[in-house]
Amino acid sequence: MKCPFCGAAETTVADTRISDDGDIVRRRRRCLKCDKRFTTHERAELRMPQVIKKNGSRVEFDREKLAASLDLALRKRPVSSQAVEAAISRIEEKLLALGEREVASDKLGEMVMRELKKLDKVAYVRFASVYRNFEDVDEFSKVIREVSRSAQPLGR
Incomplete structure (x- = not known):
């Protein structure tokens, strides 16, 4: 995942949590270059007809x-x-x-x-x-x- 602050491609996942309903994964990430933290949300992408x-x-x-x-x-x-x-x-x-x-x-x-x-x-x-x-x-x-x-x- 690319860092939104400095654009570096190298980030690590510091913490992962699943939402109560199990539909979304929340990840806290840390940039290895600028050391800033950010959150990403991951969900299944389903294509409606x-x-x-x-x-x-x-x-x-x-x-x-x-x-x-x-x-x-x-x-x-x-x-x-x-x-x-x-x-x-x-x-x-x-x-x-x-x-x-x-x-x-x-x-x-x-x-x-x-x-x-x-x-x-x-x-x-x-x-x-x-x-x-x-x-x-x-x-x-x-x-x-x-x-x-x-x-x-x-x-x-």
């Missing part, structure tokens, strides 16, 4: 755009930010598990809808209405009936 939009164009997966979509659907709903973060992480894990270089936006949208359905039924209907481009009240009614059936306890 590109998203193929409905018009055929390809864009990089954007975690922030996904978070903004969820936040919009969940606006003024009683869902914690931790629950939203966990949903985003599950979606990312599923995308990575696909092992594909590209994923259709439809498939990503369905993943989002499944997560929203678990988090909040109202947010699910909001997202579905935009995602599926509802044209009339009947389409809303159909989704609301679907959600109502899935929300009823077993045995009814």
Whole structure:
């Protein structure tokens, strides 16, 4: 690792620690030339698939755009930010598990809808209405009936 102070290539690792969740390795380093210390962080680099939009164009997966979509659907709903973060992480894990270089936006949208359905039924209907481009009240009614059936306890 090159020293950020003097540019020397010779540095040593003085201390290594793994983060609590095990995803990041923190290393304290010392430059052998100028003797200054600095910290580096190491994490696995995972490449998310590109998203193929409905018009055929390809864009990089954007975690922030996904978070903004969820936040919009969940606006003024009683869902914690931790629950939203966990949903985003599950979606990312599923995308990575696909092992594909590209994923259709439809498939990503369905993943989002499944997560929203678990988090909040109202947010699910909001997202579905935009995602599926509802044209009339009947389409809303159909989704609301679907959600109502899935929300009823077993045995009814």
